[in-house]
Amino acid sequence: MGRPSAREQILDAFQEILIESGSAAVTLDAVAARAKVSKGGLLYHFGSKDALLNGLLDRLLRLTAADIEHARTAPEGVLQYYLRSSVTDASMDNPGHRCSVAVLRLLSSESKVAETMVEVGRRWTALLAEHIDDPLTAEIVSVLGDGLYLRATMGGPAPQPLLERLPEVLHRLGAT
Structure with missing residues (x-):
């Protein structure tokens, strides 16, 4: 598997800052540094903090759609999959769940x-x-x-x- 695109690296960085430190820690400079891109590179892909947020929300919808498709064929069945994957500690390796947790961190800056x-x-x-x-x-x-x-x-x-x-x-x- 190749290295993620700069756009995905930026979204990964934004998401991880939200999960680890909350929305108060999010600045364009912090996201660029975490993604190991220049601020100009970040702005090339996301022209503003609002565009960055929209990118993360789009990612969440894409990952949710993929997770729902996975749940349809999960060996344990949809109900067990849904409930087990709804528990934060048990499913933080689930990309859709991690993205959801990051988005929910935006609800509170404190x-x-x-x-x-x-x-x-x-x-x-x-x-x-x-x-x-x-x-x-x-x-x-x-x-x-x-x-x-x-x-x-x-x-x-x-x-x-x-x-x-x-x-x-x-x-x-x-x-x-």
């Missing part, structure tokens, strides 16, 4: 924001565990809530069938 949100999640999970006898079910309900919350935060559509049938969902989970 690490203390992410730390606070992790603590908020921990507190909610603890409360659920107090009210649901089975710890695994409490964790499932917590993760389900996280997904609903993330989707709403991103402006995505509310999953109406799930919300309309929430009592049934909770009953199936044994959480009522």
Whole structure:
């Protein structure tokens, strides 16, 4: 396998800076240095920070499409593949996941924001565990809530069938 193009090296550098240090560390100079290209070379491929972001978002959509195709034929099946690859530590070698993590780092330019949100999640999970006898079910309900919350935060559509049938969902989970 040959060396990646300068364009891909620049996107790799941008992505890794986001993952390692967050958006506050991203400057065109830092990305160029990490990619081992001149600032002029970076600007040749991406004329602005916004163009660089658009390049990363395009990469995420391409990698997601490829990952979805892989999931369709995964030996463990789509559901197990989806859930296992959704766990950060277990799938950081997945290029689509790494790109997604980098993009999500853009949501907060302050690490203390992410730390606070992790603590908020921990507190909610603890409360659920107090009210649901089975710890695994409490964790499932917590993760389900996280997904609903993330989707709403991103402006995505509310999953109406799930919300309309929430009592049934909770009953199936044994959480009522």
